[in-house]
Amino acid sequence: MSDELFQKKAEFVSWCIEEYASSKSMNGRNVANMFSEKKALDFLSDHYEILHTQGKSYIIEAIEDFIKTGGEK
Numbered sequence: 001m002s003d004e005l006f007q008k009k010a011e012f013v014s015w016c017i018e019e020y021a022s023s024k025s026m027n028g029r030n031v032a033n034m035f036s037e038k039k040a041l042d043f044l045s046d047h048y049e050i051l052h053t054q055g056k057s058y059i060i061e062a063i064e065d066f067i068k069t070g071g072e073k
Contacts (some may be wrong), residue, residue, distance in 0.1 A: 012052050013044045016059060023060050038067045 001009075021031040035041045043066045044051065051059055 008052075009045050009048045012048055013041060016044050016063065019056055020060055020063055034067075035063075039071065040066055043071060 017031050017035060018028055020026070020035075021028045024031070035044075040063055044063070047062075051062060054062075
């Protein structure tokens with residue numbers, strides 16, 4: 001992975017943490033810990049190419065679905 005792509009993914013994941021925290025009235029640190037425990041950080045990084053082109057509501061919903069199902073549908 002190029003340094004540029006790594007940086008973009010890191011910024012996207014950070015944005016997701018903050019937006020999710022804001023939408024759920026949670027602390028960013030708690031959301032980051034939850035995302036780590038639930039493997040949502042990997043989900044966001046692995047699906048960056050698709051997710052970063054979507055709107056905030058879609059991304060928040062995708063994260064919620066992933067956390068609820070553990071990535072299994």
